[in-house]
Amino acid sequence: MDFLFIADPLESFKIQKDSTLAMMRAAQEAGNRLWFCQSRNVLWRDDFVVADCQALVIKPSSTHWYELGDIESRSLKSFSAVLMRTDPPFDIEYLNTTWLLSAAVRQGAKVFNEPSAVRDHSEKLSITEFPELIPPTLVTRELEAVEHFHQTHRDIVIKPLDGMGGMGVFRVGADGLNLASIVETLGENGARTLMVQRFLPEIAQGDKRVLLIGGKVVPFALARIPQGNEIRGNLAAGGKGVAMPLTEGEKRVAEKLAPILNQRGLFLVGLDLIGGFLTEINVTSPTCFVEITDQSNFDVPKFWLATLEKALA
Template identity: 80%
Template sequence: MDLLFIADPLASFKVNKDSTLAMMRVAQEAGHQLWFCESRNLLWRGNSVVADCQSLQIKPSSTSWFELAAIEGRALNTFAAVLMRTDPPFDIEYLNTTWLLSAAVRQGARVMNHPQAVRDHSEKLSITEFPELIPPTLVTRELSAISAFHEEYRDIVIKPLDGMGGMGIFRVGPDGLNLASIVETLGENGARTLMIQRFLPEISQGDKRVLLIGGEVVPFSLARIPQGSEIRGNLAAGGKGVAMALTERERTVAERLAPILNERGLFLVGLDLIGGQVTEINVTSPTCFVEITEQTGFDVPQFWLKALEKALN
């Protein structure tokens, strides 16, 4: 099969742990032909959605690890699958890309994750569909509402809706120190909506990434454990990644959500859970394939490939 990966520049990949590269390697080893482009290389041209893309060969070297052929213009509906793996933020250009991909879907392209589903599932706000699975949560621009929430729960976390990698996350304890200043700064004086949640002390055991692939649950999570005085477990914020078998609660939550999200076109999802409660539903470019595979022996890339081949047959 010809597989088109839409991703960030290959030279920016962290070769030792990049999930997209792990997908590429296992697909190539299985005999599939890889193609690559960036989102900027998608065009509406000649009444179809086209990628100015390049055939890609993955090489064993850890330095010069890829080889690209000459650029070719190919309609997206000529590929067996189009895999959108561009990292957030979900800004206007990311949104523009999903609209182009939706046009390609109308022309018969198989895009994973489905662009309409990606647009419909804000990685933070989508948790509100499942209120029984999440911690106490408030979404607002209003300082007065946040102050009342803090008064009720005493220990809270405040974060922007468009943050990634732990960026812009603040904890405000019982003393309420700097609450107004934090809200005014993060919320740009009421111009931006914020999410506020009760602080979950179970973060000390890790912010756990659980992967859902093709409606099935990977049986291990990657617990991103905060280090030192840090409250953020995100690997980008210095958290330590430790793979763990799913708890009974985590498996129950994941098995409930996996078929629902897959039915909507979300083939690959990364649930974030703290203390068994869902804090985010990641649908843009979920990661942690390599860390889980290396630490547990459970081959996540192979699991992904088998699910992909099954979905395309």
């Protein structure tokens, strides 16, 4: 089979732990042909959605680890699967790419995750569909609403809706120190919507990443544990990643959401759970394949590939 990966520049990959690279390796080792392009190389031309792409070979070297062929123009429907793996932020150009990918789907392309489903699922706001699973949460642009929420819950976390990797996450304790300043700065004086949640002390045991693949739950989570005085467990913010079996509570949440999200075309999903509460539903480019595989007896990339092959059959 031919797999097209739409991803960030290959030279930007963190090759020791990149989930997209792990997918590529698994696909290549199983005898599939790899193709690569960036989202800017997806275009509408001559009545078709095409990619100006290159054949890709993954090599064992840790320095010169890939080899690219000449640029070829191919319709997206000519690939066995198109994997959208461009990292957030979900900006206007990301949105434009999903619209092109939706056009490709109408022409017969098989795109994972389904682009209309990605558009419909804000990685932060989508949790509001499942209020019974989330901590006390406020979504607003109004400082007064945040102040009232803080008076109720005393210890809160504030974050922008379009952040990633823990970017722009602030905790405000009972003293309310700098609350107005944080809201005004993050919210650009009311121009941007913010999410506010009750602080969950269970973050000390980790912000758990739980992977859903093809409606199935990966049995190990990656607990991203904050270090030092940091409240953010995100690996990009210096958190320590520790793989561990899912708790019964985490399993219940994951098993409830897995078939619902898969039915919508969200083949690969990364749930974020703190203390059993759902805090995010990541659908753009979920990660943690390598860390879970390296620390457990569960090979996530091979499971991803086997599940994808079944979906394509």
